[in-house]
Amino acid sequence: MMTATHSQPQQSFFKRIMQLLSKVGSTLMFPIAILPVAAILLRIGAEIPTATAFARVVQTITIKGGGIVFDNLHLIFAVGLAFGFTKDKRGEAAFAGLIGVLITTFLVPFLVKEIYGSINLGEEIVVLNDKKEVVSRTLGFEAIFGGKFNAVLGQNILTSIFVGALVAWIYNKTNTVELPKVLGFFSGKRLIPALTIIAATVFSIGWAIIFPWVAYVIYAISKALSDATAVGETATIGTRFTRASIMGVYGFINRLLIPFGLHHIPNNLFWFQLGSWAKEGGQAGETVNGDIFIFLSGVAKNNPGGIFQAGFFPMMMFGLPALVVAFAYTAESKEQKTKVIALFGSAALVSFLSGITEPIEFAFLYASPLLYFVHAVLTGIFAFITGAFGIQLGFGFSAGLVDFITSIPKSMAIINESGFTGASRVFANPAWIIPIGILTAATYFFVGKILITKLNLSTPGRGAGVILQEEGQEESQTTSSSQLSAKGKQIVKGFGGWDNIVEYNNCSTRLRYVVKDGSKVNEEEIKKAGAFGLAKMSDTSFQAIIGVEAESLNNEIVSHIGEEL
Structure with missing residues (x-):
C-alpha cells in the first residue's frame, strides 16, 4: 500500500516536469524560428564576389542582415520566451523581457568580478617575448573566459531562458x-516592467554567484570536445573516431527524445552553447559559440563545426523517406x-527537402516502439559513419536538401x-x-520491411493502421455556420470541444494543447482530421503531430474560438 501511495505523487511530479519541459521546448521555437533565414543570408553573403564596390556593399548588407540575429541571440531568446510563456501572448511581456x-x-x-575577482582556479604557463620569457598566471574566471568574459556571463542564451521565464511568471x-x-498608474500591465527591474536585479545577484560555475563546466566540456574533435592538420585517427562516436551517440539520443518533445532542450545546449571558435571576419579575440554558429560564422581553418549536424542528413534526406516506401510496399x-x-508521400518529400521528420x-x-527504437539506432549508426568519413x-533549419546545398561551400572551405x-x-x-544516404535508404527499407512483415506491425496501411475514409466533415460543413475549416472543427472536437481546451499553442510541426479533462481527448478523431499522431505529455497536456501547417492551423482555430462546430 505504501508503495502505491508513494508512487502516485512521484508519477504526478514526473508528469508536471514533462509538461513543463514540453512547454519550454514549444516556446523555444519562437526565437529559433528566425534562425534559418539568418543562416541563409550569412551563407549567401559569404559566396558573393567582392570584385566591385557595389558587390562589396551587397555582401556587407547580406552578411550583416544575418549576423545581427546571431550576434544578439540573448536578446531574441529573452524577448521570445517572455512573450511565449505568457498565457495571453501580450507585447507587454516581451517589452519587460x-x-x-x-x-x-x-x-x-x-557582480562576478566583485564576488570572484581573486578566485584561483589553477595556474597557466604563458610564453612571452618570442619564447624568451616564461611566466605563470593565476586562472580566475576573467582569465579563463578572456575577451569573451562579458559575453559568456552576461549574453548567453541560458541566462536569457531563465530571464524570459521569470518575466513571464511575473x-x-x-x-x-x-x-x-x-499608485494607480502602475496598476495592471504597467506594473510588469517595474517588477521586472526589481526581480532582474535580485536575480542577477543570485545568478552571479551560481552561473560562473555553470559556465566553467560548459567551458570544460567545450574544451574537451574541441580537443577530442580536432580537424585538418591537427586531426588523428583517434580524434576522428571520437568525433564520429559523439555524432553517433548524439543522433541516437536526439531521436529518443523526439516522442516527448524534449529534443529542443539538448539541441539548445549543443547547437548554441558548447564550443568556441574565432569568428570569420571578426575582430581579434571575437568568437562564436555553438555548433551551428561555429560552422556558419567561424574561421574555416581547422573549424570543428558540424559535429552535431552532419550526421542527421542521411536519415532525414534518405532514411525516413525510404521507410515511407516500406509502409506503402x-x-x-x-x-x-x-x-x-x-x-x-508529401511527408517524405518534406523530410527530404527540409528535414522535418x-x-x-x-x-x-505508437504502432511499434521497437521499430522506432531501431530507427534511433540506425540514426546513430549512420551519423557515426558520416563522422568517420x-x-x-551544417544547417540553419534542419538536415534537408536545401541546407545540404547551402552548406557545401563552407564545408569545402574547411577542407581546403x-x-x-x-x-x-x-x-x-x-x-x-x-x-x-543511398545506403541509409536501402537499410531503412529492408530493415523496415522485415520488421513490419515478420512482427505483423500495424504501420500505416496495415492492421489497426489502415487509413480510413474521413467521415463527418462534409456534414459539418453543411450544418454549421462556422467559418472554421472541417479539419479545424474535427481537431477541436477531438480535443473535447471548446470548453475542454485551456491553452492553444504550437511549434513548427505540432499543436500543443492543454485541456481540462484528458479523458475527453479522442485520438482517433484527431487522426481522422489528418494528424499523424498524438503524444500525451501529462493527464492534461497533449501534442498533435500535424506537420508544417501546424502554426496556420492553430491560428485558424484560435481565431474561431467559441464558434459552432
Whole structure:
C-alpha cells in the first residue's frame, strides 16, 4: 500500500516536469524560428564576389542582415520566451523581457568580478617575448573566459531562458493586480516592467554567484570536445573516431527524445552553447559559440563545426523517406498502398527537402516502439559513419536538401583551408552524403520491411493502421455556420470541444494543447482530421503531430474560438 501511495505523487511530479519541459521546448521555437533565414543570408553573403564596390556593399548588407540575429541571440531568446510563456501572448511581456535581459547583461559580469575577482582556479604557463620569457598566471574566471568574459556571463542564451521565464511568471501572476489609487498608474500591465527591474536585479545577484560555475563546466566540456574533435592538420585517427562516436551517440539520443518533445532542450545546449571558435571576419579575440554558429560564422581553418549536424542528413534526406516506401510496399491492399502514398508521400518529400521528420516518425512510433527504437539506432549508426568519413555540414533549419546545398561551400572551405590531404581530403567531401544516404535508404527499407512483415506491425496501411475514409466533415460543413475549416472543427472536437481546451499553442510541426479533462481527448478523431499522431505529455497536456501547417492551423482555430462546430 505504501508503495502505491508513494508512487502516485512521484508519477504526478514526473508528469508536471514533462509538461513543463514540453512547454519550454514549444516556446523555444519562437526565437529559433528566425534562425534559418539568418543562416541563409550569412551563407549567401559569404559566396558573393567582392570584385566591385557595389558587390562589396551587397555582401556587407547580406552578411550583416544575418549576423545581427546571431550576434544578439540573448536578446531574441529573452524577448521570445517572455512573450511565449505568457498565457495571453501580450507585447507587454516581451517589452519587460527586453528590460530584464538588459539588466542581467550588464549586472551579472560586473557582480562576478566583485564576488570572484581573486578566485584561483589553477595556474597557466604563458610564453612571452618570442619564447624568451616564461611566466605563470593565476586562472580566475576573467582569465579563463578572456575577451569573451562579458559575453559568456552576461549574453548567453541560458541566462536569457531563465530571464524570459521569470518575466513571464511575473506577468502571469500580476498583470491584473490593482494598486491603491495613489499608485494607480502602475496598476495592471504597467506594473510588469517595474517588477521586472526589481526581480532582474535580485536575480542577477543570485545568478552571479551560481552561473560562473555553470559556465566553467560548459567551458570544460567545450574544451574537451574541441580537443577530442580536432580537424585538418591537427586531426588523428583517434580524434576522428571520437568525433564520429559523439555524432553517433548524439543522433541516437536526439531521436529518443523526439516522442516527448524534449529534443529542443539538448539541441539548445549543443547547437548554441558548447564550443568556441574565432569568428570569420571578426575582430581579434571575437568568437562564436555553438555548433551551428561555429560552422556558419567561424574561421574555416581547422573549424570543428558540424559535429552535431552532419550526421542527421542521411536519415532525414534518405532514411525516413525510404521507410515511407516500406509502409506503402507492406500495405495490405492496393487501395491502402494508394492511401499511404497520398498521405505520407508529401511527408517524405518534406523530410527530404527540409528535414522535418515528425509526421513520419509519429506514424509508426505508437504502432511499434521497437521499430522506432531501431530507427534511433540506425540514426546513430549512420551519423557515426558520416563522422568517420570526416564530413562536416551544417544547417540553419534542419538536415534537408536545401541546407545540404547551402552548406557545401563552407564545408569545402574547411577542407581546403584545414590541411586535409590524401584519403582524409577525399572522404571529407560532402558529396559522400549521397552514397551514404543511398545506403541509409536501402537499410531503412529492408530493415523496415522485415520488421513490419515478420512482427505483423500495424504501420500505416496495415492492421489497426489502415487509413480510413474521413467521415463527418462534409456534414459539418453543411450544418454549421462556422467559418472554421472541417479539419479545424474535427481537431477541436477531438480535443473535447471548446470548453475542454485551456491553452492553444504550437511549434513548427505540432499543436500543443492543454485541456481540462484528458479523458475527453479522442485520438482517433484527431487522426481522422489528418494528424499523424498524438503524444500525451501529462493527464492534461497533449501534442498533435500535424506537420508544417501546424502554426496556420492553430491560428485558424484560435481565431474561431467559441464558434459552432
